[in-house]
Amino acid sequence: MAVVLIKPSVVIVSPALADSNNGNWQTARRWQLFLSGHFNVRIVKHWENTPATQRDVAMIALHARRSADSIAAWAQSRGNHAHGSPGLVLALTGTDLYRDIETDETAQKSLELARHLIVLQEKGTEKLSEDLQEKTSVIFQSTTSRKTLPKPKRRLKVVMVGHLRDEKMPQTLMEAAVLLRGYPDIYIDHIGGPLDPELAQAAEETMQACPNYRWLGNQPHGATRARIQRAHVLVHASKMEGGAHVIMEAVCSGTPVVASYIDGNIGMLGAAYPGYFPLGNSHALANVLTQLQEDIVNPKPLPPGKSSMYTKLKSQCAERAKLFAPENEQNRLIALVQRAVQNNNEANPQEVQHANI
Numbered sequence: 001m002a003v004v005l006i007k008p009s010v011v012i013v014s015p016a017l018a019d020s021n022n023g024n025w026q027t028a029r030r031w032q033l034f035l036s037g038h039f040n041v042r043i044v045k046h047w048e049n050t051p052a053t054q055r056d057v058a059m060i061a062l063h064a065r066r067s068a069d070s071i072a073a074w075a076q077s078r079g080n081h082a083h084g085s086p087g088l089v090l091a092l093t094g095t096d097l098y099r100d101i102e103t104d105e106t107a108q109k110s111l112e113l114a115r116h117l118i119v120l121q122e123k124g125t126e127k128l129s130e131d132l133q134e135k136t137s138v139i140f141q142s143t144t145s146r147k148t149l150p151k152p153k154r155r156l157k158v159v160m161v162g163h164l165r166d167e168k169m170p171q172t173l174m175e176a177a178v179l180l181r182g183y184p185d186i187y188i189d190h191i192g193g194p195l196d197p198e199l200a201q202a203a204e205e206t207m208q209a210c211p212n213y214r215w216l217g218n219q220p221h222g223a224t225r226a227r228i229q230r231a232h233v234l235v236h237a238s239k240m241e242g243g244a245h246v247i248m249e250a251v252c253s254g255t256p257v258v259a260s261y262i263d264g265n266i267g268m269l270g271a272a273y274p275g276y277f278p279l280g281n282s283h284a285l286a287n288v289l290t291q292l293q294e295d296i297v298n299p300k301p302l303p304p305g306k307s308s309m310y311t312k313l314k315s316q317c318a319e320r321a322k323l324f325a326p327e328n329e330q331n332r333l334i335a336l337v338q339r340a341v342q343n344n345n346e347a348n349p350q351e352v353q354h355a356n357i
Helices: 023-035 068-078 094-103 105-113 170-179 197-209 221-230 245-251 263-269 282-297 309-324 326-347
Strands: 003-005 009-013 040-044 056-062 085-091 114-119 136-138 156-161 186-191 213-217 233-236 257-260 354-356
Touching (some): 023 056, 023 245, 023 326, 056 326, 170 197, 170 282, 221 245, 245 263, 245 309
Parallel strands (some): 009 056, 156 233
């Protein structure tokens, strides 16, 4: 009679599920796939301690504040030790790092309860105390590489991807579009759902005022990635990011990024990256886009050894793409979850699950 070991049960708590189609959901789903060879993994919005969930040997919670109830329930059921509750992994989002952990008591409590912390870009640890840094891992998210699709030679195609909400600063792009009304060879596509009615109204008004700006609303993920592949440049104007999916999707499609100068973007693209503009500065963004328009539409001869700005952005993004390889993220994640399972099993010994066949 053979004995088949049942994979340990791991739960991912995500504030957003498939219907939201946002970064939290995409992270949760990708991690579920990455871990499925070693664990039975399910994704839930809330976790409660029940006889069925007693089988869970590790929890990965996305978002310190929004998953705080599930985190507290896990710690109550599994115990809380000096370094955090065994088996509890907390992945910190941009709103965690750059807002909530500074002022929100439930988010601060989640940091204390977690045995392991994850940040999604290399500057994320700077927002944490030394004690918290000791239990923190940097795990860059990943995406599949895609071919760069043909791009127009007589106009600059710009795309911005992000739901219309304050954290994404879509008004910066809209204001830049107004400044660029006199540049008919700069085309701007803006993708994102109307989460904020006032910003949606502003997008409608910008379309009326600027024939080269289009707000396309929410789009399927595949269609969005294809638009990124066809664009010359992705604009990412956010004021708060933990490690934006859309940046790595652009970088891994051969599409360089123009981004706001904030920690979350610097941690993805590197401190020396030349494609930043000051947060909220629509004039600076417009200036960068006109420079890129010159590089694409009206390229000028350059002195030996000199490169255009567009060439520099493409080159540096190609170097950063290596960080976002799926095998890197998968290997780091599996190793961390295995550690979490081990410390949970040591603190809460359970009978090995098996079935006789």
